[in-house]
Amino acid sequence: xxxxxxxxxxxxxxxxxxxxxxxxxxxxxxxxxxxxxxxxxxxxxxxxxxxxxxxxxxxxxxxxxxxxxxxxxxxxxxxxxxxxxxxxxxxxxxxxxxxxxxxxxxxxxxxxxxxxxxxxxxxxxxxxxxxxxxxxxxxxxxxxxxxxxxxxxxxxxxxxxxxxxxxxxxxxxxxxxxxxxxxxxxxxxxxxxxxxxxxxxxxxxxxxxxxxxxxxxxxxxxxxxxxxxxxxxxxxxxxxx
Amino acid sequence: xxxxxxxxxxxxxxxxxxxxxxxxxxxxxxxxxxxxxxxxxxxxxxxxxxxxxxxxxxxxxxxxxxxxxxxxxxxxxxxxxxxxxxxxxxxxxxxxxxxxxxxxxxxxxxxxxxxxxxxxxxxxxxxxxxxxxxxxxxxxxxxxxxxxxxxxxxxxxxxxxxx
Numbered sequence: 001x002x003x004x005x006x007x008x009x010x011x012x013x014x015x016x017x018x019x020x021x022x023x024x025x026x027x028x029x030x031x032x033x034x035x036x037x038x039x040x041x042x043x044x045x046x047x048x049x050x051x052x053x054x055x056x057x058x059x060x061x062x063x064x065x066x067x068x069x070x071x072x073x074x075x076x077x078x079x080x081x082x083x084x085x086x087x088x089x090x091x092x093x094x095x096x097x098x099x100x101x102x103x104x105x106x107x108x109x110x111x112x113x114x115x116x117x118x119x120x121x122x123x124x125x126x127x128x129x130x131x132x133x134x135x136x137x138x139x140x141x142x143x144x145x146x147x148x149x150x151x152x153x154x155x156x157x158x159x160x161x162x163x164x165x166x167x168x169x170x171x172x173x174x175x176x177x178x179x180x181x182x183x184x185x186x187x188x189x190x191x192x193x194x195x196x197x198x199x200x201x202x203x204x205x206x207x208x209x210x211x212x213x214x215x216x217x218x219x220x221x222x223x224x225x226x227x228x229x230x231x232x233x234x235x236x237x238x239x240x241x
Numbered sequence: 242x243x244x245x246x247x248x249x250x251x252x253x254x255x256x257x258x259x260x261x262x263x264x265x266x267x268x269x270x271x272x273x274x275x276x277x278x279x280x281x282x283x284x285x286x287x288x289x290x291x292x293x294x295x296x297x298x299x300x301x302x303x304x305x306x307x308x309x310x311x312x313x314x315x316x317x318x319x320x321x322x323x324x325x326x327x328x329x330x331x332x333x334x335x336x337x338x339x340x341x342x343x344x345x346x347x348x349x350x351x352x353x354x355x356x357x358x359x360x361x362x363x364x365x366x367x368x369x370x371x372x373x374x375x376x377x378x379x380x381x382x383x384x385x386x387x388x389x390x391x392x393x394x395x396x397x398x399x400x401x402x403x404x
Contacts, residue, residue, distance in 0.1 A: 027359045028350045061349040065257065092285055095256035099292040102257025159288045168294065 004149050010045055014070060015144045017041055022066050030063040035090075038073055042148075048077060057087060064094040065101025070144050072097060074151020075158050082155065089156050096159070100167060108174035109139055115181040122188055244342040250324045251346035254279075255289050255299075258346065258385055259323070266386040267319040270296055273311075274323045275333065277303045304332055311336050327363065331370040337378055344383040345371075345393075358382050358391055365400065372396040 004011065021034040036059045043050045064072060072093050079086035113136045120128040151158050162168075183206065247267070251259065254274055263269060272293070279285050280303035290299055302310060311322075311333075324330045326348065337343065347360040354362035361382050363371065371393065374380060381390035 027356075030349075061351070063253065063256075092288060095253040096288045096292050098253070098257045099255055099260045102261055106257075107261050156284060159291045163291050168292065172295075 005152055006042075006046060006148065011145055011148065014038065014041065014073075014148060015141060018066070018069055018144050021069055029059060029061045031066070031069075032059045032062045034066075035059075035062050035069070035073075038069065039076065042073060042077065048080065050080060054080075058090075060087075062090065062094055064098045065105065067105050067140055067143055068097040068101040068147060070147030071151040071158055074148040074153070075155055076151075077148075078152045078155035084156070093158065100162060103171050104167065104174075105140070108171045108178070109136060112174050112178045112181070115178055115185055119181060119185050119188065122192075244340055245319050246341045247319070247321045248324065248330060248337065248341050248343045249321060249346055250327055250330050250344075250348060252325050252349050253347055254323050254325060255292060259321070260293065262385040262387075263321055264294065264297060267321075269319045269321045270298060271318060271320045272297055272299045272323065273307065273320070274299070274301045275304060275307045275329055276301070276325050277329075278325075280306070304329060308333065308336065327367040327370050331374060334374060337374075339378070341378075343374075343378055343380045344390075345380065346382075346384055357393075360384060368396055368400060372400065 006014070017038055021038060022031060024033040024037075025031055026033075036055065039050070039058055040055060042048065043055065058076075072090055075093055076086040076090055079089045113132055116135065117128045117132040120131050150161050154161050247263065247269075249259075249263070253259075254276070255272070264272070274289070280301055282301075286299075286301055289301075293299055307322075324333075327345075330343070345361055348362055348367070349360075350356070350362040351364075354364050355368065356362050371380065375393050375396065380393050382393065383390055
């Protein structure tokens with residue numbers, strides 16, 4: 001557990017401010033202005049003593065995943081405290097956390113949340129909507145809220161924390177869960193589509209799906225979706241004729 | 242894509258678009274970063290290795306070591322070679338063959354640079370070098386594999402006009 005160096009209420013305010021972090025995104029400096037905006041807030045609140053000139057330099061070209069921005073702010077402040085050029089570390093961590101964040105938030109968490117919500121729709125559309133908002137934002141807010149402390153605690157070695165929680169593995173696990181959930185979702189669709197469905201058909205679907213995974217040796221959502229849809233159509237054609 | 246070796250200029254080197262775009266799309270298993278500054282930087286190597294998928298193998302070279310390595314290397318799988326700037330690519334131009342697909346991803350805006358596209362900003366020297374390379378090879382601006390290739394043409398005319 002990482003001890004907090006800023007008050008909880010201020011961590012919460014930083015989280016709220018980070019939600020508008022990309023408000024001035026542009027092709028010239030990308031998220032540079034947003035970074036300045038957040039760093040200026042920390043500097044003012046905690047009297048870190050960042051000189052105006054150095055602070056101004058942070059408006060320069062910068063881009064990362066917005067959900068992991070508070071980590072970089074923490075790293076930046078730690079590097080500044082240790083008299084190491086903080087903008088150099090920022091330059092390294094910006095693209096690196098962009099890679100980690102994009103992969104997890106956009107390509108794993110978002111489709112996972114979507115599929116799970118789609119399943120819940122069968123029971124309650126309202127619950128599905130609530131689930132979508134809550135489930136996605138649990139991760140989103142957790143990272144934004146705790147990022148500064150973790151970044152500050154680990155400093156330039158913050159990547160160790162991501163390795164410690166096996167963050168890249170989350171994507172692998174997430175993809176499996178997405179596929180499994182997609183299977184459930186399509187099976188439920190199938191059940192609605194075809195009355196008095198024989199459960200053995202679903203079993204065949206699952207076996208074929210697993211075999212496909214073995215053959216291609218790679219999890220592929222599009223392939224799985226295509227497979228299920230094809231089987232669904234075959235099943236319907238058989239039933240019609 | 243027939244060409245298995247991709248040379249890409251992107252000042253962010255490894256980032257979200259590279260991992261979710263290029264690596265995934267072409268199932269790239271080998272990535273080489275060619276950069277004199279990063280070569281030997283243990284922290285950066287650790288960070289880049291940590292963010293890559295398990296099936297990707299990363300090696301970092303400086304221009305000198307890459308020249309020796311690349312000359313004798315045979316590539317079976319799709320391979321991505323990342324350069325931070327046009328100059329590095331230009332310095333290794335003798336390694337470029339018709340088998341290599343060259344693209345420019347992102348070169349950030351700096352003072353005195355000219356906007357070529359929304360993500361590529363070059364100064365006159367970079368433009369000159371790129372034009373020279375373009376005379377011999379096809380080079381495109383492309384953020385993601387499924388984007389349309391943006392042609393780099395008539396830069397020489399532009400450079401003459403600038404004079």
